[in-house]
Amino acid sequence: MIPSVEREDIAALLRWYVEQGIDETIGEEAIDRFAAPPPLAAVVLPAGGPAPAATPALGATPTPASPAAPTSRRPTPAPVVRAPVPIESPQLVEDARALARGCDTVEALEAAVRAFEGCALKRTAKNTVFADGVAGAPVMIVGEAPGGDEDRLGKPFVGVSGQLMDRMFAAIGMSRERDLYITNILFWRPPGNRTPTLAEQAICLAFTRRHIELARPKVLVLAGGTAAKSVLDTTEGIMRLRGKWATLALDDGTTVPALPTFHPAYLLRTPASKRQSWSDLLSLDRKLRELGLR
Numbered sequence: 001m002i003p004s005v006e007r008e009d010i011a012a013l014l015r016w017y018v019e020q021g022i023d024e025t026i027g028e029e030a031i032d033r034f035a036a037p038p039p040l041a042a043v044v045l046p047a048g049g050p051a052p053a054a055t056p057a058l059g060a061t062p063t064p065a066s067p068a069a070p071t072s073r074r075p076t077p078a079p080v081v082r083a084p085v086p087i088e089s090p091q092l093v094e095d096a097r098a099l100a101r102g103c104d105t106v107e108a109l110e111a112a113v114r115a116f117e118g119c120a121l122k123r124t125a126k127n128t129v130f131a132d133g134v135a136g137a138p139v140m141i142v143g144e145a146p147g148g149d150e151d152r153l154g155k156p157f158v159g160v161s162g163q164l165m166d167r168m169f170a171a172i173g174m175s176r177e178r179d180l181y182i183t184n185i186l187f188w189r190p191p192g193n194r195t196p197t198l199a200e201q202a203i204c205l206a207f208t209r210r211h212i213e214l215a216r217p218k219v220l221v222l223a224g225g226t227a228a229k230s231v232l233d234t235t236e237g238i239m240r241l242r243g244k245w246a247t248l249a250l251d252d253g254t255t256v257p258a259l260p261t262f263h264p265a266y267l268l269r270t271p272a273s274k275r276q277s278w279s280d281l282l283s284l285d286r287k288l289r290e291l292g293l294r
């Protein structure tokens with residue numbers, strides 16, 4: 001049996017790991033990632049044959065090659081793996097935009113996001129976290145990225161910060177079952193809940209902007225600095241942005257009023273800021289009344 005002092009040491013060490021973002025158990029054996037299959041964005045070209053007419057969209061799930069027709073006695077050359085596209089490549093953002101533009105419904109967009117292989121975060125995430133609530137609801141909430149609970153359950157804002165968010169909206173009579181549509185700028189959990197890189201944000205934002213166009217909310221709530229800065233394309237911090245209505249211009253020519261507010265995870269750490277968040281919620285309630293939605 002492990003002596004109790006030693007057990008406390010182990011518990012303290014585990015708590016420290018979790019605080020540092022190391023919250024997944026891994027195997028005993030190290031994995032040689034260099035020996036793993038080529039990165040997701042790599043493109044396999046047929047060897048020996050003519051150059052392909054068009055390179056497939058890099059973000060799209062590659063379709064399996066059709067079996068080669070039986071040919072002459074020439075030996076089949078080994079396939080050539082073209083240099084992988086760097087995972088930060090601006091081309092991936094273009095691919096994401098093109099795929100998103102091609103979607104005419106929220107369902108089609110969800111399928112495109114689930115099939116998309118151009119965001120490196122997908123490799124470490126358990127689930128694609130697309131949305132929750134009512135598509136077409138008057139209020140659409142956009143957060144930052146799934147955390148551990150969201151990754152496990154495949155739904156946004158279902159952990160402790162999501163539960164606080166639910167209670168806050170319940171205080172103005174709104175629920176995700178009836179009035180809210182909830183998503184994040186990122187569809188996959190960043191390892192250890194780190195802040196997503198600008199490249200990861202840019203790739204996913206291409207889909208999120210189309211998501212907003214297709215869901216057609218009357219009002220957008222941007223939860224936290226990362227979501228607010230990314231969606232509004234500004235470097236201004238959340239302390240300055242929160243509580244001030246902005247107008248988001250979308251690529252289809254429509255606009256939507258957007259309210260940046262504190263992220264519920266920030267409120268859990270800084271309960272004194274709940275006063276400002278309450279004032280933001282009252283502002284949202286007033287806006288919905290002005291729009292004749294309440």
Ligand code: URA
Pocket residue numbers: 143144145146147150155156157158159161162184265
């Ligand atoms: N934080 C977010 O920004 N989104 C979630 O879905 C969960 C936590």
